[in-house]
Amino acid sequence: xxxxxxxxxxxxxxxxxxxxxxxxxxxxxxxxxxxxxxxxxxxxxxxxxxxxxxxxxxxxxxxxxxxxxxxxxxxxxxxxxxxxxxxxxxxxxxxxxxxxxxxxxxxxxxxxxxxxxxxxxxxxxxxxxxxxxxxxxxxxxxxxxxxxxxxxxxxxxxxxxxxxxxxxxxxxxxxxxxxxxxxxxxxxxxxxxxxxxxxxxxxxxxxxxxxxxxxxxxxxxxxxxxxxxxxxxxxxxxxxxxxxxxxxxxxxxxxxxxxxxxxxxxxxxxxxxxxxxxxxxxxxxxxxxxxxxxxxxxxxxxxxxxxxxxxxxxxxxxxxxxxxxxxxxxxxxxxxxxxxxxxxxxxxxxxxxxxxxxxxxxxxxxxxxxxxxxxxxxxxxxxxxxxxxxxxxxxx
Amino acid sequence: xxxxxxxxxxxxxxxxxxxxxxxxxxxxxxxxxxxxxxxxxxxxxxxxxxxxxxxxxxxxxxxxxxxxxxxxxxxxxxxxxxxxxxxxxxxxxxxxxxxxxxxxxxxxxxxxxxxxxxxxxxxxxxxxxxxxxxxxxxxxxxxxxxxxxxxxxxxxxxxxxxxxxxxxxxxxxxxxxxxxxxxxxxxxxxxxxxxxxxxxxxxxxxxxxxxxxxxxxxxxxxxxxxxxxxxxxxxxxxxxxxxxxxxxxxxxxxxxxxxxxxxxxxxxxxxxxxxxxxxxxxxxxxxxxxxxxxxxxxxxxxxxxxxxxxxxxxxxxxxxxxxxxxxxxxxxxxxxxxxxxxxxxxxxxxxxxxxxxxxxxxxxxxxxxxxxx
Numbered sequence: 039x040x041x042x043x044x045x046x047x048x049x050x051x052x053x054x055x056x057x058x059x060x061x062x063x064x065x066x067x068x069x070x071x072x073x074x075x076x077x078x079x080x081x082x083x084x085x086x087x088x089x090x091x092x093x094x095x096x097x098x099x100x101x102x103x104x105x106x107x108x109x110x111x112x113x114x115x116x117x118x119x120x121x122x123x124x125x126x127x128x129x130x131x132x133x134x135x136x137x138x139x140x141x142x143x144x145x146x147x148x149x150x151x152x153x154x155x156x157x158x159x160x161x162x163x164x165x166x167x168x169x170x171x172x173x174x175x176x177x178x179x180x181x182x183x184x185x186x187x188x189x190x191x192x193x194x195x196x197x198x199x200x201x202x203x204x205x206x207x208x209x210x211x212x213x214x215x216x217x218x219x220x221x222x223x224x225x226x227x228x229x230x231x232x233x234x235x236x237x238x239x240x241x242x243x244x245x246x247x248x249x250x251x252x253x254x255x256x257x258x259x260x261x262x263x264x265x266x267x268x269x270x271x272x273x274x275x276x277x278x279x280x281x282x283x284x285x286x287x288x289x290x291x292x293x294x295x296x297x298x299x300x301x302x303x304x305x306x307x308x309x310x311x312x313x314x315x316x317x318x319x320x321x322x323x324x325x326x327x328x329x330x331x332x333x334x335x336x337x338x339x340x341x342x343x344x345x346x347x348x349x350x351x352x353x354x355x356x357x358x359x360x361x362x363x364x365x366x367x368x369x370x371x372x373x374x375x376x377x378x379x380x381x382x383x384x385x386x387x388x389x390x391x392x393x394x395x396x397x398x399x400x401x402x403x404x405x406x407x408x409x410x411x412x413x414x415x416x417x418x419x420x421x422x423x424x425x426x427x428x429x430x431x432x433x434x
Numbered sequence: 435x436x437x438x439x440x441x442x443x444x445x446x447x448x449x450x451x452x453x454x455x456x457x458x459x460x461x462x463x464x465x466x467x468x469x470x471x472x473x474x475x476x477x478x479x480x481x482x483x484x485x486x487x488x489x490x491x492x493x494x495x496x497x498x499x500x501x502x503x504x505x506x507x508x509x510x511x512x513x514x515x516x517x518x519x520x521x522x523x524x525x526x527x528x529x530x531x532x533x534x535x536x537x538x539x540x541x542x543x544x545x546x547x548x549x550x551x552x553x554x555x556x557x558x559x560x561x562x563x564x565x566x567x568x569x570x571x572x573x574x575x576x577x578x579x580x581x582x583x584x585x586x587x588x589x590x591x592x593x594x595x596x597x598x599x600x601x602x603x604x605x606x607x608x609x610x611x612x613x614x615x616x617x618x619x620x621x622x623x624x625x626x627x628x629x630x631x632x633x634x635x636x637x638x639x640x641x642x643x644x645x646x647x648x649x650x651x652x653x654x655x656x657x658x659x660x661x662x663x664x665x666x667x668x669x670x671x672x673x674x675x676x677x678x679x680x681x682x683x684x685x686x687x688x689x690x691x692x693x694x695x696x697x698x699x700x701x702x703x704x705x706x707x708x709x710x711x712x713x714x715x716x717x718x719x720x721x722x723x724x725x726x727x728x729x730x731x732x733x734x735x736x737x738x739x740x741x742x743x744x745x746x747x748x749x750x751x752x753x754x755x756x757x758x759x760x761x762x763x764x765x766x767x768x769x770x771x772x773x774x775x776x777x778x779x780x781x782x783x784x785x786x787x788x789x790x791x792x793x794x795x796x797x798x799x800x801x802x803x804x805x806x807x
Binding site: 338339340347350351381382383384385386387388389 | 581582583584585610612613614615683687688721759761785787801802803804805806
């Protein structure tokens with residue numbers, strides 16, 4: 039079963055503010071150059087969708103109401119939904135902040151069948167969380183996701199094994215999760231548009247063109263998917279922690295860029311410490327006005343989880359970059375090569391003090407919100423908020 | 435410049451300097467070596483601006499002068515030249531260097547010899563002298579604790595100081611990476627007690643070069659200090675190093691006055707036990723737990739993906755039982771350089787530093803901070 043919240047961020051905002059209900063709204067970051075992360079259903083007829091720059095969305099729909107994202111609210115709501123779903127089955131895989139896969143095989147008898155269970159889930163999410171979702175029920179994850187997508191908004195669709203061939207007969211391949219526009223275009227070039235057409239292409243022809251993916255495509259076309267639902271708590275450890283920032287305007291000077299890097303480093307460090315991680319590789323990403331993106335990294339001997347140290351490394355990488363004269367629109371800092379918490383206690387008093395001050399800062403910010411207590415260097419920067427990345431998952 | 439030199443001698447010389455040559459290519463000249471011919475023979479210099487080597491080798495010089503050669507290429511060429519051959523080296527115009535041996539001829543580009551950075555000259559200062567073997571032992575006992583964290587520059591070398599205590603001279607070396615600290619003392623002649631003085635930080639890379647020189651058969655180490663440079667004289671020439679700038683932390687502050695608990699154990703037993711148990715603790719970040727109670731020490735480690743390991747051994751201990759977690763690597767580094775049958779472990783509580791030393795060796799101690807578990 040696939041549960042997908044409808045226009046999640048936008049619906050959360052409309053739930054909390056009656057005036058926004060029934061109106062076209064777009065949730066985005068606070069800068070003018072940020073992108074739409076979620077658009078309400080009332081905004082979608084205007085052609086507004088997630089990922090579109092705000093300025094373009096405003097042109098398409100001058101009446102569009104912009105709402106600054108509030109990450110805490112979304113995470114909180116998402117956790118509420120996940121908790122409800124876990125009452126149905128412990129096998130809940132959180133795919134992102136607004137969608138989950140559930141293996142309900144073992145719960146069918148208890149809840150009187152798949153459809154009854156799905157209705158119950160929808161009803162409870164509506165009553166207790168106050169939001170609409172779309173639910174797809176099918177023999178596997180791929181088909182369940184397809185079903186929830188086809189039923190949107192506020193829908194419920196069950197695809198049985200018997201009905202699958204009929205559904206797939208005329209379904210465009212790009213409706214399948216995992217076949218994006220580029221793969222779709224490549225398939226169209228082969229004369230393949232629907233799943234049925236794809237399933238009739240010999241496997242050998244697909245593997246010759248797409249390699250290992252070819253075999254997978256063949257199975258997808260027939261509605262076959264054997265990937266299991268992996269409960270989120272069993273997911274392997276995180277591999278990296280990173281943040282990016284789209285700048286309000288293209289920057290040419292290094293000094294303001296360094297300050298942004300410092301802030302990004304602090305944010306990354308904070309998340310590392312929350313997950314009790316530390317990492318040895320620091321990557322700096324620079325995207326220019328023409329969207330050409332460069333990244334460079336450095337690997338250190340000792341794992342880091344403090345903003346200042348991460349910034350030091352990031353700055354050394356950044357200072358070694360020769361910037362193109364084009365102007366920079368996005369900066370990112372990522373820490374990878376993660377190891378589990380730095381539980382080694384420091385011996386030197388100077389390091390003990392540094393550690394203690396970081397811990398004190400964390401304690402204050404845990405209680406009063408991010409950047410309540412921060413470094414003086416970062417004070418002059420406007421404290422911009424931006425919605426949480428949709429790939430958010432609860433920390434294990 | 436014009437000279438001839440034994441292929442074996444030249445190859446050895448080139449091999450010796452490879453470790454110094456800068457690999458990051460920040461300055462092209464640092465990937466080169468300087469060859470200077472004089473009636474005394476051939477002098478080779480290499481430096482990365484932190485550590486420099488200047489070595490003298492026998493050669494037949496018919497025309498004095500200087501050239502530079504790309505260190506790695508020169509080594510690769512010399513290695514492939516015929517054995518027991520005689521190499522001719524001639525400097526040509528525009529920094530070209532001709533290299534010939536048997537029927538092989540190379541013409542390679544060099545850089546102007548004048549562009550090669552001058553190694554600092556440390557003259558005048560009365561050198562500190564010490565038996566090479568003793569010095570090598572002190573380096574061995576400290577160098578592993580030097581920080582490799584580039585952000586802690588002041589910990590990137592071994593702190594060396596000399597002083598007089600009870601009428602005797604003492605040379606002390608201290609190294610720390612912020613989590614553990616090693617300190618070794620050796621007696622020196624009283625008249626030398628002031629020669630190193632209140633302390634310098636010798637860079638790790640320089641000490642590794644010094645150790646190499648000692649291994650090559652040096653009897654006495656002669657260390658001269660001036661300004662921010664140190665020079666060590668060997669048979670073939672000198673190692674020059676830039677002292678690490680920055681202040682070494684006050685190590686006396688972190689040495690526990692008295693340890694609450696004293697555990698005596700067999701060195702070989704604890705070493706082997708830790709090696710075994712730490713296979714499971716694996717990664718750098720997972721602690722090995724030490725549980726001490728009357729007469730017994732239990733080592734244990736667990737890993738969520740691997741499993742667990744436990745080993746029990748007899749020790750001499752009376753007092754309150756305690757459980758403390760440590761990075762096993764830190765213990766093993768120290769145990770590997772200790773001698774003698776018994777080691778003494780001083781423990782405070784779960785969050786205080788442990789002191790590890792060999793019974794009967796008052797001159798060496800290691801302090802290790804626990805891990806939370």
